[in-house]
Amino acid sequence: MxxxxxxxxxxxxxxxxxxxxxxxxxxxxxxxxxxxxxxxxxxxxxxxxxxxxxxxxxxxxxxKRGYYLAIIQDSVAGLVTCASSALELPAVDRVHRTIDSYLRYAEHHQAAYRAIVSGGVGFDAEVHAIRDGVREAIVTTIAEGAYGRGEITPLVRMGLLSWVCSVEGATLDWIDRPGLSRDTMRELLVKTLGGALRAIEELDPAHPAPQPARRDA
Missing domain, CATH: 1.10.10.60 (Homeodomain-like)
Structure with a gap:
């Protein structure tokens, strides 16, 4: 005992x-x-x-596996916490803040970000499930910022998920070859998200893309 x-x-x-x-x-x-x-x-x-x-x-x-999974879970918690901040902001500002927080996390916690996105172990169902959970959390956060709700149709989910997957690849390349400032990278991702949201609106008018606010500051 x-x-x-x-x-x-x-x-x-x-x-x-x-x-x-x-x-x-x-x-x-x-x-x-x-x-x-x-x-x-x-x-x-x-x-x-x-x-x-x-x-x-x-x-x-x-x-060793318990150690590795603890590393992944801890990294995931940090990324999702960063990306899910600023719930008190208006929708468009919240989207900007979410993307900025995501990039800040990747920039300042590069090893953790690589562990989340690339896994580093080949095919591992449990690690991939953790990564998929991160993607779904980011999709929900973006949906809440764009539409004011996390419950979305399969079409909207797929449109946002496609954008999130492209962000992962672009962000990995950005931290490996930092030729762009974080501000420029954020604005690029915001604009590509705008394109995804407009495409979603064309196919599903019940989910109109939020109108960008004038950003004077």
Missing amino acids: RQQRAAVRPHGRGTERSLARRAELIAIGRKLFADTSYDALSMDDIARQAHVAKGLIYYYFGS
Whole structure:
């Protein structure tokens, strides 16, 4: 019974020091998995590069897969929180803020962003499900900003999802080859979103594209 209890404790529910240590290991893991595939890193490799005992990773995460999934989940939470901010703003301003927050996250948390979007492990159903959940959260956030509601038709969802998938690829390229400022990148994505919203309106007039406000500042 004592051994069972010790095995259940690891998941970061202890002291503040334990939570801080777990967060530190997740931050280290983001960088490791951003540059190296999941299969190419052994637990020995991870422990050596993280400068910790291998048992510490098992203690907090149970396994290499548990460690990797914790990294992905933590990264996802950060991205969705950033992108879902500014709910108090008018619709068009909210869309601008969502895209700006998305780009800021990718710019300042590049390893985490790459982990979310590209996974780094080949085909992995669970990781892909997490990534798909992020996409759906961003689609809902954009829909709420554009239409004032998150419940949308399949056509609207597909139009917005197509835009989100294109944003992922463009953002990966942007952080790898930063030739554009974040402001320029944001405005480009806003304009391509406007095109997607107008195409949706043509096919489904019940979802009119929001009219852009005059942005004097």
